[in-house]
Amino acid sequence: MKMASSLFIPILVLVIIIYAVYKKINVYDSFVSGAKEGFPMVKSMFFSLLAMIFGVNIFLKSGVVNYFFDFLKPLLVLLHIPSQVLPIAIMRPLSGSFGLALLNDMYKVYGPDSFISVLASVIQGSSDTTIYVITLYFGTIGIKKIKYALWVGLLTDLFMVIMALILVPLFF
Amino acid sequence: MINKLWVSLILIGSLFLILTGQADVLNTQILSSGKVTLELVMQIFPLVSLWLGIMNIAKESGLLSKVSKIIYPLLHKIFPDIPKGHESFGYISSNILSNMFGLGNAATPLGLKAMKSLQSLNKNKEEASRSMITFLIINTCGFCIIPTTIISLRMLYSSKDASFIAIPCLIISFISFLFGLIIDRIWSKKDGGSK
Known part of the structure; x- marks a missing residue:
């Protein structure tokens, strides 16, 4: 392969x-x-990417997500979902490098072959950075009305996480 | 939609940083995002130019439209709005193939070119067409045979079987790919099925 x-x-x-x-x-x-043709293409992608990276970075670096995760923890325990994978699952559509950094930490703590690490890796590997892909592709060709694209993208991401939670245990 | 998302990301992030007394973090983030974007675009620029050059050869030799004709029966069900033999089928299939092989460096430029050729079919240039959204969903579900980055990270931490991850990833991303296509089709019908 x-x-x-x-x-x-x-x-x-x-x-x-x-x-x-x-x-x-x-x-x-x-x-x-x-x-x-490469130059005009890159020129037109720059500004929409700049806007999105600006917004996403302020949000990610603020650490507000950690409070949000603490808030959600009791609900996850109730559903028997390992709470360590929540940050990766939620941040996956926003940032690819953020998830990879979290994955790195998990491998360090739990080892790469533990159930929790494999679950997190599958969530990271079975999807792409939806917000970034939308911004890059639609920004470059000058689409302003994206219609239902974001909803379908995020719904598919959510479905993927649920599938991972159901199917990954079968591999152990 | 993107507008609302953007405003909420900035408002939530900024207010939280100011209220927790971390205004200096906010300062560096505001000023550094330009540099981060430029670095990213500088990485994409040579790759995009290179692939646009290679794909132009394929287009002018007629190979692209030949591939488009062969792939038409397969992709026609997914993209009913694209006319038979249109070059965008060639770009779409090469983007999907590169994604499957885990070659993001090639997939992104090919995807951009596919979007551009879908834009030439689009009636309203500022509004996403049905085919564009379908193509986008194919790309956001990251359907991939070899998740290269994760496998190399697992190898770095001396995993017993680093590539084990590939099979569950393939199955799960394929199921969510199908789910995405179905949801996309339902939603576009609800939206009036317009081009």
Whole structure:
């Protein structure tokens, strides 16, 4: 599997170039004129990303989430959900690096093969940073009305966490 | 929607920091987010340009539309609004493949290009189309065969079986991927099924 992963990009690039040479395309010119589109694209993504990182950072660094977690703890105990995974589950849509840092701490404390660490890893690995993906993709092409995208994204994230809580114990 | 989220993130964070007497943290956060964003964009910039160059070769040689035609029957059910043989199928499938192989560096530029070509089909340029939201959901559920970052972190802490995590991740992200598609379809119908 690792082999397939490391071969994917080289093969993709080779197939594209060989096919183009066979079709008698000026590959070099084609590459350069395509790559030129990169600058306007990056320019248009910068400002929406700046806005979102600004907001998310103030929220994350404020530590307000820790109070929120303490508040939720009794409810989790009632539902037999290990409370240590809550920060990762809630922060996953907002920040990828935040979850990875938490995961790092959990591995240190509980070891990477403990149930709690595996559960947290699966939650981290089975989803992406929804808010960031929305900002990046829609910001870059200039979409202002995102309609129901955020709701569907967050609902799917919630569903993923519930599935992880149900299915991960089956692997132990 | 994003507007409300943004305001609440800033208001909640700032008020909490000020009330707990950590105004200096707020200061550094306000001033440093520009630098953090620039660093992120500087990481994305060369990758986006590189992949746009490579994909332009595929587009001009006709390979992209060929792939789009082959993949059409498979993706047509998920994206009913995209016309047959449209180049966005080529970008969408290469983005999904890169995501599955855990190649975020390639997946993001390809995804951006897919969004851009979906925008060319969009009637109202400021409003997300149904296909765009579906494509977004595919990307936010992180459907991936090899979660590379987590596996390497597990190896760092000398896990007995670092890649064990891949199977539950694959199953769970696939189930939530299906769930996302269904919810997306229901919601778009409720929304009037407009393009």
